[in-house]
Amino acid sequence: MKKTILFQGLAGLAAWGCLSGLVLVRLWAVLYGRIPGEGILAAAAALSGAAVFAVWKLGLVPRLLLPFGPGWKTALTGATAFALGALLDTSYGLFDAGGMLIGAAPFRLLCALGSGLMLSAVVLALCTALRQFGPLGLSCGKTMLVLVLVVNILTALYSAGSATIYYWDSAIYWNSSTLLAGQPLDLAQVRLVLESVITQEYNYLLSWPISLVMRLLGTGRYVYSFAIANLYVLPALAGMLALGRRTRRGGALLACATPMLLYTALTGFVDVAAAGAGIWAFVIYTDESRPQGARGILTGALLTLVFLLRRYFFFFTVSFGLAALAALAVRRSQWKSFAALCASGVVCSLFFGQSFLVEQVLGGSYFDTYSAYNQGRWVDAVMLCRYFGWVVLALALAAVVWTLLRRPGARYAALLTLVQPVLCLLLFTRVQSHGQQHLLLYLPALCAALALGLEALPHLRAVRVGAWALSLCVLGSSFLPRVQPSSPQEITTLSPLPTFTFVPPQRSDIAQLVALRAYVDNLSAEEENTAAIIASSFTFNSSIYDAVLRSVGIPEPEGPKTSIVNFATVDKRDGFSWAALECDYLVVADPIQYHLGEDNQHLVTVLAQPVLEGTGIGTAYERLDVSFHLQDGVTVYLYQRTRDITAEEYRAISEELTARYPEYAEQYRSPV
Numbered sequence: 001m002k003k004t005i006l007f008q009g010l011a012g013l014a015a016w017g018c019l020s021g022l023v024l025v026r027l028w029a030v031l032y033g034r035i036p037g038e039g040i041l042a043a044a045a046a047l048s049g050a051a052v053f054a055v056w057k058l059g060l061v062p063r064l065l066l067p068f069g070p071g072w073k074t075a076l077t078g079a080t081a082f083a084l085g086a087l088l089d090t091s092y093g094l095f096d097a098g099g100m101l102i103g104a105a106p107f108r109l110l111c112a113l114g115s116g117l118m119l120s121a122v123v124l125a126l127c128t129a130l131r132q133f134g135p136l137g138l139s140c141g142k143t144m145l146v147l148v149l150v151v152n153i154l155t156a157l158y159s160a161g162s163a164t165i166y167y168w169d170s171a172i173y174w175n176s177s178t179l180l181a182g183q184p185l186d187l188a189q190v191r192l193v194l195e196s197v198i199t200q201e202y203n204y205l206l207s208w209p210i211s212l213v214m215r216l217l218g219t220g221r222y223v224y225s226f227a228i229a230n231l232y233v234l235p236a237l238a239g240m241l242a243l244g245r246r247t248r249r250g251g252a253l254l255a256c257a258t259p260m261l262l263y264t265a266l267t268g269f270v271d272v273a274a275a276g277a278g279i280w281a282f283v284i285y286t287d288e289s290r291p292q293g294a295r296g297i298l299t300g301a302l303l304t305l306v307f308l309l310r311r312y313f314f315f316f317t318v319s320f321g322l323a324a325l326a327a328l329a330v331r332r333s334q335w336k337s338f339a340a341l342c343a344s345g346v347v348c349s350l351f352f353g354q355s356f357l358v359e360q361v362l363g364g365s366y367f368d369t370y371s372a373y374n375q376g377r378w379v380d381a382v383m384l385c386r387y388f389g390w391v392v393l394a395l396a397l398a399a400v401v402w403t404l405l406r407r408p409g410a411r412y413a414a415l416l417t418l419v420q421p422v423l424c425l426l427l428f429t430r431v432q433s434h435g436q437q438h439l440l441l442y443l444p445a446l447c448a449a450l451a452l453g454l455e456a457l458p459h460l461r462a463v464r465v466g467a468w469a470l471s472l473c474v475l476g477s478s479f480l481p482r483v484q485p486s487s488p489q490e491i492t493t494l495s496p497l498p499t500f501t502f503v504p505p506q507r508s509d510i511a512q513l514v515a516l517r518a519y520v521d522n523l524s525a526e527e528e529n530t531a532a533i534i535a536s537s538f539t540f541n542s543s544i545y546d547a548v549l550r551s552v553g554i555p556e557p558e559g560p561k562t563s564i565v566n567f568a569t570v571d572k573r574d575g576f577s578w579a580a581l582e583c584d585y586l587v588v589a590d591p592i593q594y595h596l597g598e599d600n601q602h603l604v605t606v607l608a609q610p611v612l613e614g615t616g617i618g619t620a621y622e623r624l625d626v627s628f629h630l631q632d633g634v635t636v637y638l639y640q641r642t643r644d645i646t647a648e649e650y651r652a653i654s655e656e657l658t659a660r661y662p663e664y665a666e667q668y669r670s671p672v
Contacts, residue, residue, distance in 0.1 A: 021110025
């Protein structure tokens with residue numbers, strides 16, 4: 001007994017020391033400069049001691065950290081996770097240690113050991129929860145095989161028939177996947193991926209699996225599309241099958257009723273992976289037949305994963321947690337699942353997503369940064385109806401309300417399913433309007449609501465026939481050939497059924513875009529030149545310019561080409577790109593192109609307007625005798641700079657922007 005107590009004491013002391021090293025570095029990233037280093041060290045030691053004491057007092061080691069019992073399987077799992085956590089620790093990526101003492105080897109070693117300890121604890125707890133939760137017992141293998149076949153056929157047809165260009169988010173992930181595929185596959189790359197999670201909004205977490213496929217099959221758009229479909233869409237569809245498992249063919253019906261999942265993937269959005277994780281969160285958390293602790297732990301980890309994959313899914317995570325709290329109103333006995341969800345979510349979020357939580361969420365910058373994307377509630381309504389159809393949304397709402405009123409045994413899941421999307425909508429629209437990918441926030445709850453409706457009336461043949469008829473109408477509507485609007489503002493009605501189309505898109509101006517790219521590149525045939533793209537719309541922007549050759553399968557030119565200087569386009573989020581004023585050429589679209597409205601993209605108009613009109617700073621440029629005619633009546637002109645921009649012209653831009661946003665004066669300060 002004494003030996004056991006001594007061993008436990010030494011283990012607790014070692015855990016306290018290692019954990020103190022990790023917490024010290026994490027707190028240093030947040031509090032350095034506000035609290036003296038000694039105070040941060042004391043806080044780290046106190047917090048770590050409290051955590052170790054809580055683990056001992058609550059008996060969490062035997063309850064959570066021995067998934068396979070006190071044997072070699074548990075030891076091997078824990079040791080492997082510990083080694084990976086220590087070896088791949090990215091805590092020092094949160095700040096620049098420079099020559100500070102905290103950057104010394106002893107502190108780095110303690111931090112790495114603490115990181116290994118934390119990852120080991122997380123992995124062991126998840127293994128325990130998985131074993132306690134048990135298998136779902138799905139018997140839908142044939143349905144899944146059919147879905148695999150259908151998804152790949154549609155992906156092939158859509159990709160082969162498309163003449164379009166990936167840009168912005170789609171191009172970012174395509175490019176980062178290609179970048180990773182061209183690098184050595186080693187621990188350094190794994191570290192690069194992990195560091196991106198804590199330092200970049202568009203991190204490499206979703207790009208890395210795609211890059212592994214690209215290493216074998218190439219980096220073209222076809223491979224990118226098939227990788228998204230198979231790696232990210234199929235797990236989401238499997239989640240739908242799990243949600244509908246209590247109703248015959250229920251999962252297949254959900255898949256047919258929500259074709260926007262695959263369509264969003266085919267347009268290049270890897271965000272479908274986060275939606276799939278959200279679907280599985282509903283599957284696990286609403287299964288009241290499973291142990292509450294296991295459900296909460298697994299769901300908390302999934303809710304962390306969703307916003308690590310795509311930052312804006314933090315709205316889904318927060319709304320799910322609040323909805324789970326609200327659901328206790330009808331089933332107080334489920335408090336253990338909620339407590340486990342909160343504990344798991346907090347631990348995983350702080351360990352894996354500290355920088356995002358502290359810098360953007362708690363710092364408040366996220367809400368102000370993206371306020372320019374708020375285009376009004378009408379845009380939100382038309383987008384929801386365009387991709388889901390108001391008939392499906394109305395029926396999902398009716399299904400949840402019916403369950404709340406008539407099925408006491410399912411009220412807990414129904415209230416969660418009702419409150420989560422409503423809260424998510426309210427929170428998200430306080431910041432911005434919905435783009436196509438943002439509608440994935442509501443896909444998990446929509447599927448859960450429809451599944452509840454199918455369970456409520458499984459014995460009524462008329463209801464099942466009607467449900468299948470509606471889902472097939474929704475699916476069929478998405479295959480009708482339609483002219484797609486250039487922006488949500490063009491939509492004037494709320495559609496009862498989805499109005500997007502799987503008919504492969506055809507841009508009529510690709511030849512002109514290719515010619516524009518070739519012309520601009522040729523400007524550097526004799527001497528190196530620079531240019532900036534002064535446009536930001538769905539018709540023309542710098543991302544479209546950059547991706548046009550790759551999107552249509554034309555190899556990049558091997559000779560010299562004009563260097564494109566990045567030009568920021570969103571007010572508040574970006575400062576003015578002063579380097580653009582030193583460019584030899586400007587590429588300007590007429591009419592001025594913006595996708596968030598002139599009031600939110602004055603960065604574009606402050607330069608494009610005088611250049612097009614030949615006034616003010618525009619007198620420094622001369623228009624070349626060439627133009628390129630794009631779709632939607634847009635014409636692109638090239639302007640050559642004929643003189644240096646004066647200090648007065650620099651200050652004029654700074655003063656104009658500062659007058660509009662005085663609180664961002666530093667962001668718009670003139671460099672001369």
